[in-house]
Amino acid sequence: MNEISAPQTKPGRSDEGLKSLTKVARILDCFSTTHRALSLADICARTGYPRSTTHRLLAAMREVGFVEQDRERDSYRLGLRLFELGNIVLANLELNREGRTIVDSLQRLTGRAVHLAVFDGLRAVVIQRTEVEGSSDRLVENSPAYCTSVGKAILAFQPEETVTRVIEAGLERFTETTITEPGALREELHATRERGFAIDNGEHQPGLRCLGAPIRNQTGAVFAAISVSAPAWQLPMSEVDELNKVVIYHANLISQRLGFQR
CATH class of the missing domain: 3.30.450.40 (GAF domain)
Structure with missing residues (x-):
């Protein structure tokens, strides 16, 4: 008689998602009122992440409005989506x-x-x-x-x-x-x-x-x-x-x- 095995979970995928979320949070922490705009090199230096990883994360963050990019100066700043979310937090x-x-x-x-x-x-x-x-x-x-x-x-x-x-x-x-x-x-x-x-x-x-x-x-x-x-x-x-x-x-x-x- 054949045994029916339980569906295999993929913990690796969820672990990778958590790691990416942690990296996104670390990138956000690079910005402050005294460091409003940062270049890709600045963010790499502050986080210690490879340039390719940082660029990929910033591209995803730009898509959802977490950061904005000044293409002329090749710099990034926090996006308005964070301001909207922050206002919701303050209101609550x-x-x-x-x-x-x-x-x-x-x-x-x-x-x-x-x-x-x-x-x-x-x-x-x-x-x-x-x-x-x-x-x-x-x-x-x-x-x-x-x-x-x-x-x-x-x-x-x-x-x-x-x-x-x-x-x-x-x-x-x-x-x-x-x-x-x-x-x-x-x-x-x-x-x-x-x-x-x-x-x-x-x-x-x-x-x-x-x-x-x-x-x-x-x-x-x-x-x-x-x-x-x-x-x-x-x-x-x-x-x-x-x-x-x-x-x-x-x-x-x-x-x-x-x-x-x-």
Whole structure:
């Protein structure tokens, strides 16, 4: 009697698809607000992928609108399809909805630029900002978690494995005051937890001082932060003790709106 064998699956094909998706994500990560347009050679250098592989992936990404190509300069930039998808994410993000009025309120009260950011597991993603003039900006931007006040306010309350992952990803120096030693960063995060807010003394942008406070979700986990910032000469350390209370108060307001109860 002949046995009927089960259909053969092809795990290799699904594995290849997952690898390609991972490579696409890595290519997207090459772009930032400071690196808006990149050549094929730039992307190859940043990802370490062969030129043929990178060109094939970029062609597929261009077809679906993830990147656009400037043929005259042979450069690529992020496509509008990502902007459309990002707007959908923001519209569905409860933090974005609940935080909007509080961000505006904090800006009016302090007269400082305000940023609202959420943690993506490695970086602080700024989803709202209100500048000194009072204009709201929904430009989404990734900020390092280890050298910004919103980032440190979040990172200080993360488990050790998350802190280790951020450190292993690299502590790039942006200014003379950027913390680049793992031990020093852990001490800074401990101090942040103790005082309840984070300070960025020109660690990401020279001459800029920022104060950030953590935001908790319904379960009490810190997943976001809000900050105020100004040139250091406009925000002397003598004002930090009073201003941090205002920032913490507004962070707590957002946490409460998200369902957190002390």
